[in-house]
Each structure stands twice: as C-alpha cells, then as structure tokens.
Amino acid sequence: MRSQIEGSIAVAKAVALCRPEVISAYPISPQTHIVEALSDLVRTGELAPCEYLMVESEFGAMSAAIGASATGARSYTATASQGLLYMAEALYNASGLGLPIVMTVANRAIGAPINIWNDHSDAMSQRDCGWIQLYAESNQEAVDLHIQAFRLAEELSLPVMVCMDGFVLTHAIEAVELPTQEQVDTFLPPFHPRQVLDPDDPVTIGAMVGPEAFAEVKYLMHAKQMQALDLLPEISGAFSQAFGRSSGGLVRAYRSADAETVVVALGSVLGTIEEVVDELRADGVRIGALGVRCFRPYPLEEIRAALQGAKRVVVLEKAFAVGLGGIVGQNVRLALSDLPIPVYDAVAGLGGRPITRRSLHTLVADVLEERLEPNRLAFLDLNWELVERELQRVSADRRSGPHAENMLRDIGTVAASAHGGPTR
C-alpha cells in the first residue's frame, strides 16, 4: 500500500512485516521513532508473537539480540551514533558468532562535540566489525532493504546493518509503498538457524580459540561475508521480481555510462547528486553518479567496472578518518589502483550540514577547473574564517578554552560572555 509516511514509521512497519521474534530497544535519536512504533505494534498485538525488550543500554540491546538470535529467534534492534559505539564490542561478537541479527542504523554524527544530526561517522566507524552494511538512498529503499536484509542475514548467518540517514530519511514524510504481509511471507522464509541453543542437542557457542585456529575462524568470517557479493544481487533481483521495483544490490550507476566525471556517494545525498548530474548534463557536462548500496562487503569489482571509463572520480562522503582523509575515497582508490584515474575526496554534510545543489555545483566546477587536487582531502563549505580565528586564538593563548564554545561564540550562537568570564 502506498502512503505518505514518516521514514521511521515505514521502516518499523517493514520490520514488523518480517515477523521479528525478539526486538531489543534503547532510545537514541534519530532512531527512536522506529522502536517506538514497533512497541505500539507489539502492544496492540499486530506484531505477534514478539518479545519487546526495553533494555538498559545499546550494549544490552545488542547483547540481548545475541542471546535471542543464538536461541533461534529472528532478532532486531536499531541504534545510531553513540549507541552504535556503545555496542561496538557486542557488534564484533555478533558477527564473530555468525548471528543473523538485523539492525537499523539511523546515521548520525559522533561527539565530541555532541551532535544529533546526520552524517556517516557512526556506521563508518564500524565498517570493519564483520557486519554487512547496506546504505539506503530513500525511505522506499530503506523499507525494501530491511526485508532483503533479513533474508541475506539468515541465508549467510551473518548480521546486517541497514544504514539510513538520520532525520534526512528517518524523519522525512514521503510516499512509500509498503508490501503486504503475504508478499513478505513469500519472499522471506521462516528463520532456520544454522546453530541454536537447544537442550535436546546441546552445543557450546563462543568457545575460546587460540592461535592454532583463530586465523582460520576469522578467514571464514571474511569468506562468508564475501559471499554476500553474489547473494545480494540475487536477493535484490528476486525482490524486484516479487515486489515490482528495484531496490538494493551492490552499486547503482546513474547516467555514468559515458561520463567523464563520476561522483561516488552513499545514502540519501545521492538524490541531490542525481539532480545536479541532470542539471550539468543539460549544460553538456558528461557527468554521472555511482551509489554504493553495499559498503561491506566491499564490491570492488563492481565499483571498478562502473568507474573504469571515467576520467576522474569525485568521492563525496559524510565521514572521514581523522589523520588520514576519506574513508570511502580510500576504498574507491583500491578499486582503481592500477588505473590512471584521479580520485578527489570531498567531505560534506558533517553533523547535519545541508549538502546543497549549489555546493555540489561548486565542487564539480572546482574539480573540473583544477582548483582541487586529487588525493587531497577537501571539505565542502568549510568556514575557513571560523577555523582561522580559532587557530589564531589557540596560538595566542594556551588556555584559550574549548574550540566548540569559542567557535559558537564567534558565529553568535552563544552569548559573548556566557559564564561571566572574560571574552576571549
């Protein structure tokens, strides 16, 4: 059924259609509406049988999901930002144990400074924790990816994160087609776990493994995750046959077949990028876009194939590795390592700063007119004046105070002398 619906509610309904048996919930913005809506569905009996656990932390949320999944229950939770970091230890455990938990990550920045708005710092920080990572471009795709995620997770016995941009998607109300229960039941078979805690057939799960086999166990994790590169396109294809629309897959190209310049990105910003591509195409610029839907496992061959005809690649990413630069950019460079294609890294949208069409036009112009250098991290729309003022303050006064307060004061957000102290 097609309806105007908030992204979070749509995702909650999609998750409910997947018949999760145990949901662990802990509030954190901007994910909270999802688990609130699921609570309603469990309380009214629309989602049954299902145990809804209000746990004491995200660490507890993932831990309860681990216990439930190992007992053969389809298990789900959702988180964001600090919550994802707080469950980091349990994330590695879930993937190491091969438990097919599905989790929504409503992507949000990581503090300090604390910031509730969207970027990809949270999910990117856990890109190597052994979970499959899928990134939704729209709320429709977020809905569809959750349904695919359960099938993928349970087929491989690996956990899957469905990443959707916090607020930009979770709180956006737009038209979403929600499938029927019958459609989802046909697409998603009941969960038959590969390992289960059962008194009739007792197994030890989570034994200690020393140097004699640890590397082999870890290799199998890698080999298993890499199978998703074959399985995901299959599942995506089966999904489009069953539901009549195309969602997910590994990568998605937009007008890039003959493009000289290709912009690579993840998530909802692809919508804006595609509009800019259309506008530039209208002006005769041969530009396209490549959306990475599956970031882990990393679809190296598909990305290479999609980009190898380009003259240059611009990677627009909502996170970066402090002290190094672009994260997605480094991964794209790996895919193009033996090709003479310059890769430009641009960090944008940190902490919820809007990525506008105008900014993207400027970025593309800067690349085409060689105002930016490849392999050098560029920050889109960085307020250099603000940065310079703080740097001057720091060099002038060893105890110049916290950056965040100083800079907010500079732009007039904080009263000039908030605590009665001297204005610095």
Added chain:
Amino acid sequence: MSAEKLKLYQVGTFAVGNRLLDADQRTVQARTERSNTLTSGHRACRGCGEALGARYALDAAMRATQGKLVAANATGCLEVFSTPYPESSWQLPWLHSLFGNAPAVATGIAAALKVKGRTDIRVIGQGGDGGTLDIGFACLSGMFERNDDVLYVCYDNEAYMNTGVQRSSATPPAARTANTKPVGDEPGNVFGQGKSAPLIAMAHEIPYVATATVADLHDLEHKIERAMEFRGARYVHILVPCPLGWGSESSETVGIARLAQETGLFPVFEAEAGEVVAVSQIRRQVPVEEYLVAQRRFAHLFGDPPRTDVIADLQARADRNIRRFGLLQEEAV
C-alpha cells in the same frame, strides 16, 4: 560383630554427611544420575572453588529443570577453563558472548524461549564477581528491574583471578591483590569501598536472592532448586575460594569457605521479594584471625608487629554482619 561407632558429624561441623541421610535427601552431587553439567577434563586449577560451585549449581539446576536448561556465561576463569578449543566441558547448551553482558544475553535467550512457547526451558546466566559486580552490573541491574525470567549465579572469588588477581568491587578490605599490594601505610585493599551485590539485588525486589558457599553443599543445592521454583529474575551469589588468588591450600577450599561463613564475614541468607526470609546461623562465631591466617592475601596482617588494628576492623565487619543478619544462634542450653 562389635557395634560400629557412628560418626555423626563427618565434616568437622554440624553438617550431616550424605551417608546418614535418606536417599531422597542426599545431594544432587551424591546421586548417580547427576548430570555432570560441567564435566571432568576442564582446565581449572587444583582446588578451584569456582569449578566446584559451578558444578554444584548447574547440576542442581539441571535436576530442578529436568535437564531443560540453557546457560549464558560471562568471560572469566569459568569460561576459559571450561572451553579450551576444541574441547568443551559443558553438557548443556552454553553461550559465551562477552565479559560484561551475560545477564543481557540471558535476557535475550529467555525472550526467545518465551516467544517460541518453550518456557519449560529455563535460563541461567553466570559469571565471576568482576563480570557480575563491575563490568556487567548495568546489564545485571537491567535484567533484575525488568524481572526477566533468568537465574543469575555469581561465583564470587573476590578479585579478577583470570587476569592475574586484580581487585574487584568484591575484594574485601586489607586483601592483597596485584594492584592492592601490601605496601605503604594502608596495606592491601582499602576499607570503605566495595559493594554487596546480594543486597543490591534485593533492592530490585526481585522474587528470590540467596547467598551460599561451596562449604555447604546441601544449602547451595537447595538454593538453586528453590530459585528454580520462581519465575522472574533470581540471583544466587556463591562464595568460591580461589587458592591461586587467595594464597590458600588447594585442599582447604571448602574449609576456608566454611570459615568465611562462620566468622560472619560472608553472611549466608535467602531473601524473597526484597525481604530476608532465612539465614544460615552460626553455632559458634569463629574469630576472623582463623580465616585470615589461612590465606596469604592477608599475610601482611600477621607480620612483626601484627596489624591488630586492621584485624580488629575486619572483626568489626564480621560482627556487624552478625548483628545485621541475626547470624548467631542463641546459645544452646
């Protein structure tokens, strides 16, 4: 044939030996049909109180549940010595996830069993004092307040033994550990710190809380079986001496556990819905010196000159427990 003299008190105390009991009153451990849930061949140290406690507790729990039991185990000695890859001593479905999350994992297991209509299968969470009182405490409290259908058993050996005997919040005052060494003016662990997990568990008003030691097998097994009569969150805290960490003779594990109780340093009691309903009384209070002198972790109190002041402070703690819990029996007439 001359009459054989009956030895009523075989274990040097007032506990009655198994052989004198009717068959149906004997301990689970004494029965041929015990499940050997933690079976032989594991790598625990000689005289390990935790291995003993876990064996007693789990066999009792298995008997109480007719073998329908699942365990979630915290990281720690119990996990390490029982599952050296590719071997496992566990004869029940057993899951080890992390150090600090065993109560939450157990919650998840219980939820899964409930949703599948398998509430005949019961769930036990277990860990040491570090995994329970320190790093796992938030998950434990959460499991308690939600009243999840889990029995959590803490095997308390009063320090982080698996990592080399560091202080935990269950380490008693004055005890030597790797980071509370007997150096400086106040040797050993400081006074005025630490916490009582059983009392905190009671503050959650969960259905059942009990303490036990490996010295009283009947009592320990009774408490596990009693715990299994309740639904909801239950907590059993078992004192398990650690010869390695305490510097005690491996043959004295049970004896030292008994002294911990008989001095009053470790009160043994049961509580239901936040109220103490029974205490294991002491016939004759043993001075704390007898308990302390048997353990090298307290050796610095018996130097030249001895730290009679510190020993007196420990005696005061024991005396307070005795007053607080009513541990001392009225003098027999």
